[in-house]
Amino acid sequence: MSSERVAARAVTLRRHLESDSGLQLMRRDTMPVIAAVLGEHLGGQQRVRTVAELLELMENDLFELRGRGFDLPRTAQEYLSDWVSSRLVIRRPSEGREETVELSPSAQSALRFIASIESPSSSVTSSRLATVTSLLSSLARETDPDPTSRLEALIKERESIERSIQEVEAGRYEPMTTAMALERIAEIMTLANEVPGDFARVSEDIEQLNRSLRDQIIRQAGTRGSVLDQVFAGVDAIDNSDAGQSFNAFYSLVLDPERANNFDESVEAILSRDFALTLTDTEVAALRRWLSVLQSESSRVRNVMTSLARSLRRFVESHAYLEQRRLTEAVNEAKNVLHQVSKQLRPQTQAGYELASSSIPISSISSWNLLNPADTQVQRKVKVIDDQPLDLEELRRQIRLSEIDFGELRQSVIQVLDKQAVASISEILDSHPATQGLASVIGLIVLADTVGLASPEIDVLSWQSSEGQTHTAETGRRVFHTIPDDWR
Secondary structure (H helix, E strand, O other): OHHHHHHHHHHHHHHHHHHOHHHHHHHOOOHHHHHHHHHHHOOOOOOEEEHHHHHHHHHHHHHHHHHOOOOOOOOHHHHHHHHHHOOOEEEEEOOOOOEEEEEOHHHHHHHHHHHHHHOOOOOOOHHHHHHHHHHHHHHHHHOOOOHHHHHHHHHHHHHHHHHHHHHHHOOOOOOOOHHHHHHHHHHHHHHHHHHHHHHHHHHHHHHHHHHHHHHHHHHOOOOOOHHHHHHHOOOOOOOOOHHHHHHHHHHHHHOOHHHHHHHHHHHHHHHOOHHHHHOOHHHHHHHHHHHHHHHHHHHHHHHHHHHHHHHHHHHHHOOHHHHHHHHHHHHHHHHHHHHHHHOOOOOOOOOOOOOOOOOOOOOOHHHOOOOOHHHHOOOOOOOOOOOOOOOHHHHHHHHHHHOOOHHHHHHHHHHHHOOOOOEEHHHHHHHOOOOOOHHHHHHHHHHHHHHOEEEEEEEEEEEEOOOOOEEEEEEEEEEEOOOOHHHO
């Protein structure tokens, strides 16, 4: 039996080796280059970049690597295309015109493994043992159905806390040693570095769920089905799935202002200790930005969920699924017919029918109509107007009538965030009223959609029109949590 298990597992691992992009990365001759480039530009604090930005960075990297003796004959575009096709990098459309790239879950796992080999750290630490012990004790207590034993455990915990309070009051308390503190911060950094990388896998799971739901809708017999009934009833199938509910619970915790403030205070307190002087600049920056990265990554996953949910609803409400279902049935029917015909005819047999395939029409250059530039020339004479003195205040007033003053709005956001960790659009409007009326409100929404985070809660926005009338509107809550470097 053991030999059969060995053989079965070997077959499974061979299949994973052929399909997993992370394992394939380990076998490449250019693995050091790929790991260094992707780890530097997509594996750190910034995990999503535009294609143009990454290509520019890669061009500089390739120039430096070739100077160090690496044989890299291809261009940055060719290398990136190869990494996308081999599923090391995921290329996604963005809300703007440019596409973005990020590491695939398998590539992130491979880079973490490479980093552990490059900088090995002992996993046998008292901090890890304390973490496991604390989690086990908490799990045992919170899953105990017996109120008596659970009460006894809570009383023991209270007595332990009271003893600690008495020791502190008596002056017998000693802070943690530097060695223990460094060990604990290393354990925290290890756990913190693993969390953001899991978001790519969450996005992939949600996209697979979306494909599965669409497949169920297309393949369900009859006019109705479980998924169809849910969508027609207004139920968000993705949001209400196990993966969706689990992520939404995490997303609510990340956006909790109280938790954000507590985290910032804890980080500042830790960095003020003496042992923090031994931390590198990279580790300090990672600690300060970890919550912001977590909020940004979770917001991106939330946007993916929202986009897929809307797409699924449009797919059903527009009855596009009926066309897909008919197409699937026609393809399956054609496959069955071909299977029956293949038993009687050879593939080389002439069918006597020509199928016109769609293609770009090809014609001779001589048949093209040339553009005559004279057709676009203006026949009337251009009237020349004398120059007038430039009035900067009048120019600024006219610009504000036609354009949103984003500079003013950014300064308003900066002034509010200098006083508090996070701020909603309504809180910013309370401190800095909308000087351009509705245009200022729309400008804050645009900025929040660009650099802020979305929340399922409702926010009430208020502004005054040019006639002095007060208007209010309800919209989804958006919060600012960080100030981009280019705003200051």
